[in-house]
Amino acid sequence: MSTAQGARARARIEVTAAIKDEARRQLAAEGAVKLSLRAVARELGMVSSALYRYFPSRDDLLTALIIDAYDSLGERAEQAHEAGVEVGSLERWVAVCEAVRCWALDHPHEYALIYGSPVPGYIAPQATVPPAARVGLLLIGIVRDAHQGPGGLEELTAVPEDLRTEADRIAADLAPDLPSEVVAALVTAWAQLFGLVGFELFGQFNRVVEDRAPFFRHAVRRLGRGVGLR
Template identity: 40%
Template sequence: MRRIIALGNAQLAEHGPEQLSVREIARGLGMVSSAVYRYVVNRDELLTLLLVDAFDDLADAVEAAIAEVSAADPAERFTRLAHAVRSWAIVNPARWALLYGTPVRGYAAPAEMTTGPGTRVLTRLLEVVAEVDGAPAGPELGATLAAALERGAHELGTEVSAWTALRATALWSGLVGVVNGELTEQYGAQFAPVAEELFAAQVEVLRGVLGPERGC
C-alpha cells in the first residue's frame, strides 16, 4: 500500500488528479491490472488513499511544529502552525492542490474516511485559539450560526465558544488563502523574491485575529 501511494503521488505531481490511473500503478508495481485491483479498485479509491495520506502528512508536520512551543504562548504556536503549513505546501504543491485546490470532477470524498484526517489541522488550530486569554468580544452572532459553530467544534472534540470557533475558521480560511495565493502566483512576479517575507507579514496580520497576547 505504501508503494501504491508513492506511485499515486508521483502520478499526481506529473499529471494531476484527473489523469490518475490504476493501470499505471499496476505497471509501476510490475503487476497485471487484475492483481492491483485487490488493493485499489478504481481511480476514486486511489484518490481517497492519496487524500488521507496527504491530510495525515500535513497534520503530522503541523503537530510536530507546535509541540515545540508551550501552550502558554498561543501566538507563537499559531506562527509555527502557519509556517509548517506553508513549508509543507511548497514541498508538496500537487498534494496541497488536491486538498485545497479545485475539486476533482466526478469525485466525492467519502466522509467516513476523510473527515478525521482532514480536520486534524483545524482541530489543532481550534485548540490554539482557545488558549488565548481575554479575547475581545466579536460581532453578535445569530443563534443558528452560533449553534452551528459550537456544534462543529464539538464534532472535532473541542468544546469552545462560538466566537472562538469563528476566529479559528477565519484564521484557517486566511491561511489557506495566502498559501494558495503564493502557490498559484496570484500576487504577481514582483513578489517572488520576497515570498517568505510576504508570508511572514501576512501571518503577523492573521495573528491579530487571535486576540491579545498574554502579558499585553
C-alpha cells in the first residue's frame, strides 16, 4: 500500500514537473500573457481538463512558475554566498550580485516573469512573497555580518528629516539590528541591482555598454560600498 501510494506520488510529481517544463517553454516562446493550459496539455498529449488535477487554474500554474523562478534565483545566489564565506564581505556582496546577473542571463524569460512588467489580470498571491525575499535577505545578511564583524561598516550619513520615520519603520521591519540609514541604503541598492540587470537583459544597454561583465562588477562593487561595506 505504501508502495502504491509512493508510485502515485512519484507519478504526480513527474507530471507536475512535465507541465511546468512545458509551460516554461511556452513562456520563452510567447510570454506569460499567452501562456495557455490547453497548449500545454496539447503538447504533453493530455487533455486540457486533466491539467486541473495538478493546477486549479491557469493563474495557479503561473504562480508555481513564479515561485520556482524566485527559488531558482535564490538558490543560485545562496550558493554564491556560501562559496564566499572566507572572502571579505564586499567580495561576497559582489559575488551574490554577479550570481543574480548570471542567473538572469541564463533564464531571461523567467527573469522577465518575476522582475519585468506585471502580467495583466494576474495578482500574485502571498505565497510568492517568501521566495521573492530570498535575494534581499541574503544581501541584508552580508551587511549584518560586516556590521557585527571586525572592522564593522563604513559610517553613512544619516537619512534626511523627511525620511527618518519611514527609514526607521523599514529598518524595524527588515533588520532591527542595523542602523536605519544602512537599511535604507540596502533597499536602495537592492532595487538598483535589478535596474542594472534589467537594463542589460531588456536591451537598454545595446550599443551603449558592450563589455558588460566588468561594467557590472564595478557597478555592484560601488553599490556595496554605498551600503558601508569595505
